[in-house]
Amino acid sequence: MIPYSRQSIGSDDIRAVAKVLRAPYITQGPKIEEFERVLAKYTGARYCIVFSSGTAALHAAYFAAGVGKGDEVIVPALTFAATGNAALYLGAKPVFADIEPETGNIDPKDAGRKITKKTKAVVAVDYAGLPADLGAMRRLAKKHGLVFIEDSAQGLGARYKVAKVGALADMTMFSFHPVKSITTGEGGAITTDDKTYYERLLMFRSHGLTRDPKKLKEKKHAAWHQEMQLLGYNYRLTDMQSALGISQMKKLNGFLAKRKALAKRYRLLLKGLEHFMLPSDVAGRASAWHLFVVRVRSSKRGARDRVFNAMRKAGIGVQVHYLPVYLHPYYRALGYKKGLCPEAEKFAESAISIPIFPNLTLRDQSRVTALIKKIDGEL
């Protein structure tokens, strides 16, 4: 099976992890801050905090934004469930905004229409690795006094105008799941320029505890004293994972270049098909090419599923990204209904992610495109 994505691990990565396994600290040691410094430098953000997963990082970011019971968080409908779930964790309500049909990214106009007195934060997802309309989202958040969070789980290394993503929203989340730009197994991070968010994120990551003398409520205290000041979690990344992350970061630009070259070759090989629409390029936004999502264009019912089944049968691990979050049974039981975001629903019904990852061989890519051409003739 050719998967739609997979990690690229080399012997250098393995050596880096093995070295930590022999070191005094395998968690809460020096590799964590080193990884954070590398990520902050790469993205241009002042602060970076790594977490045990991208989902944990989102939970922390919504918490740091002050999201709580009864608040609303605007998120795009076309995303991984975690973008919505993190609001539910805090007793808040995810409010789904529709997408721009060309990119799959949140439609800032629809996000604007969904703002109420209860809205606390707006979230943009860099779908497939392509930055959302970050300028419009930022202006919207500013105008209404909302926190702007970017779920860039898929976008490490993507660019919006001249800047890399990571310092363009109030907080930006990255994921290091094996299919993402770089991997630590499980893992995630938040980048931010804001010191207050940074401090809250740090405490949230580790039980709500602090040892910072300037922060302690108890002024006369013993040397061992630490205080739990908010209800946090254990969302820490380990030193072994951080060492893997540091090693992967050395290769990120190479990974991105390979993904970009594969995307370019897909465009060339799949040009002019009748039933397949290729992803849109947007001026001023450079994708990290996490996914290559083609859309099946056909008046026949179930055409996408026919393509999906034919490709799976031929050993090509295609995927669908995503069922609009509110159509999952858990969300339907909360009262969300079909028809809420028509563009996201249409997109999801036609989308199919075909393989793209740094180690995809040209030969395997050609197998994928040959099959798509054959299916195009049969549809």
Ligand SMILES: *Cc1c(COP(=O)(O)O)cnc(C)c1O
């Ligand atoms: C991968 C992903 C997440 C979750 O990240 P994990 O590290 O798997 O927890 C959240 N949002 C989006 C858009 C993602 O692609």
